[in-house]
Amino acid sequence: MEFSVLCTRVNVLILLLALCSPCKFIQSPVDIGPLNFHQTTNTASLDFGRIIFNSPSAVLRPLSPKEISFLLRILSASSFSKVTVAARGAGHSIHGQAQALDGIVIEMDSMPSSISIHKNVDSGFSYADVSGGTLWIELLEESLKFELAPRSWTDYLYLSIGGTLSNGGISGQTFKHGPQISNVLQLDVVTGKGEQVTCSHTESSELFFAVLGGLGQFGIITRARILLQDAPQKVKWTRAFYDDFDTFTRDQELLVAMPNMVDYVEGFIVLNEQSLHSSSIAFPSHLQFSPEFHSKGSYKVYYCIEFAIHDYQLKNTTVDQVVTEILKKMSYIPSHFYSVEVSYFDFLNRVKLEENSLRSRGLWEVPHPWLNMFVPKSGIKEFKDLLLDNISPSDFEGPVLIYPLLRDKWDANSSVVLPDGEAVVYIVGVLRSANPATCSTQCLTDLLQRHRHVEQAAATNPQIGAKQYLAHHRTQDQWRNHFGRNWDRFAARKVRFDPLSILAPGQGIFPRTY
């Protein structure tokens, strides 16, 4: 087909999208030359949060970055069009961030999954080239065939490479290796103008850093080069319990100061019997721990540190000797330390067992009013008190994660914003499920309001000074506050790489211009 004819047909489609929106005029897959549009799919207006359901007018399932580039070139050249575009990875956002109301959703899982592993290249390091819609579990499975694995993870692996790199990608390895965005060597990106750019720390670096943690605002990641390390075979996975918050955080900070011995550090608040049970599904050890939640007329919570050690790093010592050495320095409740040895794969894939258990009880596909906050070390105790005052610990469903990260592992050029100042910053994940059987629409609204109250109180109280991770804000002013002194850079990058604000409308940062 002649390019000009093709352009006309695509323009007609765009025009229709612009004029008919929000009517659903596409009844079945529409073949516009190389662009294969579908009527909106069930998944395109759905995410893990199940709070926001914005339907697009069309869904594109591209087979190559060229198709994405082609679409964005047309859209950015058509001054009449108000169409927006959202890349959708695995759709595990909470607040519709991968949705595009009356726009076009690009389902990245349609791209042929390509993972190529490069072991011990020139300077001795190894990496994987992966397409943006690939899931981290797929990369793990493939790289383990070469006895390699990425260094930095999220707790859950059924998330897309492009989706987590657009946010940060945090887990218990982050204190040691930085977030996932600190472990990327190169990206292929299609910008909002439709340009296909290969970028890295040294090549088109402004785009590279903009896209990392950039909330999908600057371009669509079609390929990422991820740093790999030698994979351990086994992991010693441990848990220690606490009844005192200061002791718990002091021990966590002690552990993250020992990166030569420790490979993973997380922790969670034991809010009730149920939270102890559900967080232990994947931990194959019988816990002899029966905490007394009602104590001296008040409600008491407990804390758990999780740390892990890989088996490969040790030369003249065993994993058990290292654990013993570490435990001497820790102050958990005597006799409440537990450890198990599991395969590296099972350790990384531990949340899958929780997913399976929740699915079997019909509790996975329910609304998830989550709140994730970065909290400076100096404000963590006050934040914990604020949170507990607002969440009704006795009937809370879901985990509350809390563990320290080290600022110097984050590249300040990336788009992520951490709270200003301190070297140690905690991540707190309030990962609540709202079972519709016990929590109605009004109850869900109340929970969301309570989280918003906590988020605002924690952001505006100078004693806490927290910022959201996986942020959700309603107005541009709130986003301006969120980015603080980095707002001007963020906005300037937007003008440079997506001047018409076509991309990732579900984040609600920049209105579409035309």
Ligand code: FAD
């Ligand atoms: P989507 O929801 O599909 O997209 C998220 C955003 O990224 C959207 O704005 C979208 O437009 C954009 N986007 C998607 N793909 C691309 C691309 N290729 N290029 C550019 N932009 C793109 N996060 C952590 O850091 N650590 C955790 O341990 C962790 N655990 C989680 C556990 C569960 C069960 C869930 C549901 C989420 C968890 N998350 C965690 C959050 C998760 O990292 C983010 O929600 C992430 O965005 C999910 O990836 P996704 O592929 O589902 O993204």
